Amino acid sequence: MLKINKWNVFFVLAVCVTAIYYIIPNIYGKSEVTALPKFLSQKQVNLGLDLQGGSHLLLEVDTKSVLKEKSEDLVDDIRKSLRKSKIKYSNLGSKITGAVVTISDSEKITIAKNNIKENIEQGITIEESKNKLNLFFSDQYIIETRANTVEQSIEVVRKRVDESGTKEPSIQRQGEERIVVQLPGIKNPERVKALIGRTAKLNFHMLDPTTVELAEQRGKLPPGTFKALNSDPTAYEKQFVVKKRVLLTGERLKNAAATVDAQTGRYVVAFEFDKKGAKKFAKITTDNTYQRLAILLDNKVISAPQIREPITGGQGNISGNFSPETANDLAVLLRAGSLPAPIKVLEERTVGPSLGIDSIEAGKKALAIGFVLVIVFMILRYKAFGIVADFAIIFNIILLISMLSAIEATLTMPGIAGIVLTVGMAVDANVLVFERIKEEIRSGRSILNSIDLGYKFAIKTILDANFTTLIAALLLYNYGSGPIKGFAVTLSIGILTSMFTALILTKLIVTFWVLRLKPNKLYI
Amino acid sequence: MNFNINFFKYRFIAFVLSALLIGLSAFLFLTKNLNLGIDFKGGIMIEAKFSDVPDLALLRDKIDNLQIGNSEIQEFGDSNTILFRLEKIDDGNITQEQIIQKLKNELDEDTDYRRVEFVGPKVGKELKSIAIKAVLFSLIAMFIYIWFRFSGWQFGLGALVALFHDVLSTMGFFSLTQIEFNLASIAAILTIAGYSINDTVVVFDRIRENLVKTDRELKELLNLSINQTLSRTLMTSITTLLALLALFIFGGEVVKGFVSAMMWGVLIGTYSSIFIASPLILFFGFKKVEEKS
Numbered sequence: 052m053l054k055i056n057k058w059n060v061f062f063v064l065a066v067c068v069t070a071i072y073y074i075i076p077n078i079y080g081k082s083e084v085t086a087l088p089k090f091l092s093q094k095q096v097n098l099g100l101d102l103q104g105g106s107h108l109l110l111e112v113d114t115k116s117v118l119k120e121k122s123e124d125l126v127d128d129i130r131k132s133l134r135k136s137k138i139k140y141s142n143l144g145s146k147i148t149g150a151v152v153t154i155s156d157s158e159k160i161t162i163a164k165n166n167i168k169e170n171i172e173q174g175i176t177i178e179e180s181k182n183k184l185n186l187f188f189s190d191q192y193i194i195e196t197r198a199n200t201v202e203q204s205i206e207v208v209r210k211r212v213d214e215s216g217t218k219e220p221s222i223q224r225q226g227e228e229r230i231v232v233q234l235p236g237i238k239n240p241e242r243v244k245a246l247i248g249r250t251a252k253l254n255f256h257m258l259d260p261t262t263v264e265l266a267e268q269r270g271k272l273p274p275g276t277f278k279a280l281n282s283d284p285t286a287y288e289k290q291f292v293v294k295k296r297v298l299l300t301g302e303r304l305k306n307a308a309a310t311v312d313a314q315t316g317r318y319v320v321a322f323e324f325d326k327k328g329a330k331k332f333a334k335i336t337t338d339n340t341y342q343r344l345a346i347l348l349d350n351k352v353i354s355a356p357q358i359r360e361p362i363t364g365g366q367g368n369i370s371g372n373f374s375p376e377t378a379n380d381l382a383v384l385l386r387a388g389s390l391p392a393p394i395k396v397l398e399e400r401t402v403g404p405s406l407g408i409d410s411i412e413a414g415k416k417a418l419a420i421g422f423v424l425v426i427v428f429m430i431l432r433y434k435a436f437g438i439v440a441d442f443a444i445i446f447n448i449i450l451l452i453s454m455l456s457a458i459e460a461t462l463t464m465p466g467i468a469g470i471v472l473t474v475g476m477a478v479d480a481n482v483l484v485f486e487r488i489k490e491e492i493r494s495g496r497s498i499l500n501s502i503d504l505g506y507k508f509a510i511k512t513i514l515d516a517n518f519t520t521l522i523a524a525l526l527l528y529n530y531g532s533g534p535i536k537g538f539a540v541t542l543s544i545g546i547l548t549s550m551f552t553a554l555i556l557t558k559l560i561v562t563f564w565v566l567r568l569k570p571n572k573l574y575i
Numbered sequence: 576m577n578f579n580i581n582f583f584k585y586r587f588i589a590f591v592l593s594a595l596l597i598g599l600s601a602f603l604f605l606t607k608n609l610n611l612g613i614d615f616k617g618g619i620m621i622e623a624k625f626s627d628v629p630d631l632a633l634l635r636d637k638i639d640n641l642q643i644g645n646s647e648i649q650e651f652g653d654s655n656t657i658l659f660r661l662e663k664i665d666d667g668n669i670t671q672e673q674i675i676q677k678l679k680n681e682l683d684e685d686t687d688y689r690r691v692e693f694v695g696p697k698v699g700k701e702l703k704s705i706a707i708k709a710v711l712f713s714l715i716a717m718f719i720y721i722w723f724r725f726s727g728w729q730f731g732l733g734a735l736v737a738l739f740h741d742v743l744s745t746m747g748f749f750s751l752t753q754i755e756f757n758l759a760s761i762a763a764i765l766t767i768a769g770y771s772i773n774d775t776v777v778v779f780d781r782i783r784e785n786l787v788k789t790d791r792e793l794k795e796l797l798n799l800s801i802n803q804t805l806s807r808t809l810m811t812s813i814t815t816l817l818a819l820l821a822l823f824i825f826g827g828e829v830v831k832g833f834v835s836a837m838m839w840g841v842l843i844g845t846y847s848s849i850f851i852a853s854p855l856i857l858f859f860g861f862k863k864v865e866e867k868s
Binding site: 428530 | 815
């Protein structure tokens, strides 16, 4: 028999209170919400990058290059230890993850093996076959190296992003060697991207007195040198002959800042070495006075000043052809340190602020108009019951938004589309019930009986039908990315709330109504 | 409304019509192909709003002169807004940042860059396989659910065929209209699948109920069930279409492709649950005894 279930009344009231509790913070701005009294919720719906504007970057750390470097270091270690113990060898070379060497005197292979073992890192296995030594990284070693490389890269990227002045960035690891960077409200994504992507390996070399022209005339470079491009392609000197030996690296830097040189009035990057670096720098500048230093950033010469006097204070200036921005960027890069491995941008999604604002406006408009269309249509079709269903739609939207706030979901443009779609589809549950009630009345049952049966029969169908849509939404959530996930979230929550409003809320209203007014005819 | 339409009279017409529709979709798919967006193909996409209406021919010349590979230029929403799609990306000689910068240098300084998207080939491939997996898994999951809930493989298979019908013809719709096929399109397809199966389940549910309640001949029983639920089927389709219409007109350019596919999907999903899914149960040889035992 149709009657008001006290527990349902209690349940509906509890849901109402919870919904209001969670929806309140959304009225306030982001900064105001933290000022709300403690007993109120401070959770808000977050706007996705596509609505507030910003950049989403998917980066990949080239961890292979680190393993390659490590393999080359291993070759150096082998060479050193074999030379030290005066063992003759041949065919020394690196592999993708390890190295190989042939010991000329096969009787000395065990000594060689032991000597090498003392000089290399743990986690490198040595195998001997005849007079050959095979060194390779253990799986554990490879996994750890890659993990460390990615961790360090994240740290460096974080420092650089923080220094670039982006508000509330999010930097997270994804999978084994990927990093997701989210930069909300960013104005100049190109600049930040350029900052993130630079390896920024700073090396100090000496310039060889031989000019590039001279080397080309001779047809070969002096031994122990290499050719390096000028980082400023417009400069007079396009290339330099640089001595191979690295005298000092950026790792020894303590600080760097962009300033204006008092004498020339140009932008320079002032740097300061730590204690050890300062000592080394003093020795370099003392030994090589009047020669030219070569400061290389990622293997390009950014500055090649002449050393006029020994610099003992550990401080110096890099004077390239800098603008205020490029000087500042370089200072940021030097302060944050270099990346342990090259980083590549695999995917970028940037939305400008104007599109975000337009999207929000369009979403609001579509929601309002879709809402009005459906509401009017429901009243035309189901009269008084239409009003009940409309009440359910309104409640449904409130409930949906409050649930999105409670889980602090991210609202995206497809997510808004999901809400609008929910307005259209959420009436389905009510439609199923109403149509069933009509049918029962047609077959001659009493009003109370028809309503009771209408809900009873429809409930099974509603559960079955909505479950399949939920399957689709959950798979979408699982496989979707960014904005699409937002759609899956609003769609699934919309389905859940529509079941609640149709099966419990409107049932309560309808029951209350017919029990109170006892109508002899239902306008449905 | 109380319907009494003999849907089974039309079932062969419907089968032929659907076969034609699927055939046409396959043909379009093979000849015109899908207009794959950068999500799956990889590449660069830039939506730029100019302060004055730009000269498209001039823009095209400018871009061609840059020699940054194949490009497509089209109006997007209004005549001030242009969508650039560039095929070429990082090939070792030039990075995508440099390409984007090169393009930006050619355009006016006060141009508003509304969207800049770049998808590398690796990610494009991954997104493709993820999309295929998502669609296949959801179809399989729905098939299993229906089979289980309605204790008859004929129900499951009927629903599955209807689903394939909807998904394939939606792909045909994408080929025909050349609406960009991207991640949002996959969302549209899955939502269409969910919507269509929702419709189908409502009819199946009534069939199950009537199987217990009445003693009619199966063909008549199926027809009765479709008629009984028809009014609900139409109502929900109309309200959903109304909401979609609002989105289509006012929801902005970004969701337009998604919404138009959804509109097609609601229509085809409604059609398939009436004309395909239920008649197929009979076609697959479902017997009343099976249910009662």
